[in-house]
Amino acid sequence: MDTGDIVRLTIRSKLHNHYTVAIAAPDHIAILDEADAVVPPLHRRPHRKHCYLVSMLSGESLRIGEDVTVSFGEDRYRGPQRARFGNQVRIGIHAPREVPVHREEICWRIRYEAHDRPGMAA
Secondary structure, eight states, X not given: OOGGGOOEEEEEEEEXXXXXXXXXXXXXXXXXXXXXXXXXXXXXXTTXXXXXXXXXXXXXXXXXXXXXXXXXXXXXXXXHHHHHHXXXXXXXXXXXXXXXXXXXXXXXXXXXXHHHSTTOOO
8 A cells, every 4th residue: 555645534523414524635636526626725735645625515425536436425314313413424435446445444454564564565
């Protein structure tokens, strides 16, 4: 796993069906909204990852680079009270098989195991 190509997506807040999403991505990977417009970075840092802050509604999606699409779905709980105040978000990630997609704790485990075995490449 090349650490230069890692994109980190974090849901910062959720209110009803409105999400605030933070994205850290290398400068050579474009973030596009549903209208295929490039999302401008919040911070441009030379030789480091760019930071994006995006407001999304349930049912909307983002495109990361050419091949990866992230869709934000309804709350997992369908009840009227829980749907409004639940803290879980359904996310769909559509990516080609050759693009690794991991939760953060799995990514750290892969890095740790590769560090323990110097001859192994992750």
